[in-house]
Amino acid sequence: MSEPATTVTLKDVAEAAGVSVGTASRALSGRGDLTRGTRERVAEIARTLGYERSSGPRGRPTTLDPRLIEFVLGSFDDAWTDAMTTGAREAAFRLGFDLVLTLDRPDPSDDWPTRVATRRPTGVVIGIIRPTASQLAQIRGLRIPIVLLDPMSDPEGELASVGTTDWQGGYDAGAHLAGCDVERFAVVTGVPRYRFGRAREEGFRQAIAELRPDAEIAHVDSRWTDSPLTADLMKLVTDKSRVGVFACNDEMALAVYRAAARAGKRIPEDLSVVGFNDEPRAASSRPPLTSVHQPLRDMAARAIELVPELRRHDDAVHDRIELPCTLVVRGSTRPR
Amino acid sequence: MSEPATTVTLKDVAEAAGVSVGTASRALSGRGDLTRGTRERVAEIARTLGYERSSGPRGRPTTLDPRLIEFVLGSFDDAWTDAMTTGAREAAFRLGFDLVLTLDRPDPSDDWPTRVATRRPTGVVIGIIRPTASQLAQIRGLRIPIVLLDPMSDPEGELASVGTTDWQGGYDAGAHLAGCDVERFAVVTGVPRYRFGRAREEGFRQAIAELRPDAEIAHVDSRWTDSPLTADLMKLVTDKSRVGVFACNDEMALAVYRAAARAGKRIPEDLSVVGFNDEPRAASSRPPLTSVHQPLRDMAARAIELVPELRRHDDAVHDRIELPCTLVVRGSTRPR
């Protein structure tokens, strides 16, 4: 059964699906009045035939809802989401947009790009979740600009992204700990190893290498959220020497707190701890946690502002924008 | 020129506009692919002919985007908006909806119901702003359920609404102040006089009438936001007797703080002050402000939850739901 090598056209899809070309166009572009069933049937046939709609921008450019921006979120009840939605909302409203908050749900039959296709926003900001190549392709096929916000991994293609100076933040944390009353160091990273985690760790190691070149750096693998008190973690805090710990987020830093409490160690007398993110609970923990503050609201605002810029400049802006993070020194570290 | 008394039908509008009935329907309902020009022309002619689309639900019910709820906001950078959007987002995501945040902009050519019509959400939650009768009619014409959240005035028609126990909150504030070391009382209300302001004042007066029937109650008119130090306010704090002040929101309570500072009066020694809303700055003011805490996040969540209930029960739910507010006693009041 040899397939013809010619490119599959919209007409082929339409004939196979038994609908008109116009209907097929609407089914794949998300516009107009169509039954859910018809839309899915056409989409299914287009997939099986291997139809590619990205053969260059053909026809009139798709008109998008010029007043709408979509913000795709990975979770809905954490400090990150709170700060980011506040910043995004303020920026969107200031620029005259409305803002759709969309949850990336695990159910594969409920993919967020499908919902984006029906709404046709003028831009999509993707927060922290790791979009699949297929999801990105769907959005690009609709000619909707994409901005990645604080991405977990390096983007596949050339995409605009907004983040923070993770490497520098790690470096600052390391420089601060290097000046503390400690004999050795440890870095707690999460698994899986996200890009921001790697950057923070590298910055930290660079600072220690420069300022305390002879000091040892232990490495502890933890998890980003729900950090359990692993054997590695307990081993870290039961060591006799005074250790300066850099945890790549506050959650893991507070796991160090718990481990230290169980081992009967005091912070900052026996252990100096630096976190990352400066979540609200960092300031209210006991002792208050020294942490690297990310300008989350400004980052989200900048991501929103990029949307109209991307449209104006004909999608020529593929920069990564990094806003500076700053070390906030509190009581969990004891300078020498 | 006598107009025929028969009701204007969609066909009349279509003929006058020179389009088909289907096109006219789409123009007025916001659906389908239409030129901006055509849509506005048809809408204009429908207005001049006095076409009413609310002649009862005829025809197939309008299909709405079943996964979308719209949240209309009046401002975008205050504590109320922050708490409400957080609660609304969490509830919407939990129930499987996406959430559009929409700003009620003053520009009349940029009315939010127009944008709602193009998005066709499955429900609209209106936060604190005072919607016009025309705006409400437009949304009802689309058969989209409406929930009012913390409305400023009593709703025009029979609309579902979510609020807090303002009267009881005022009563609790009054009862607390009645037990304070004060000789007379004052209530600071805002102009214009919103429904929640009236309820709070009435509850307060009731408590004083019951518990300190002989005490005098002064009345000070201020403004809800940007409370200036009016002559009335200065007069209140320069009085020689110790006075218990109930301000109908925290903003105005902090204006009392400023007035007291200027007059050289101490809180709570010379003046006991109770606010309303328990905004974040209430706890961090000096002295920490005793205030009535509203469960803003829960209120917003409840409003979101009402949307699917309204659809299921065939729009039969016209309740007003009131969630309890609670007095938080801090350092701005001195019990006897």
Next chain:
DNA sequence: TTGTATGCGTTATCAC
């Protein structure tokens, strides 16, 4: 030209 998007008419369907 050819492939695609879009404006609007047509028709079946649905609530009253």
Next chain:
DNA sequence: GTGATAACGCATACAA
């Protein structure tokens, strides 16, 4: 039956 909407086809407007 009648008013109205939903779903789809046709014809045209564009961009490559």
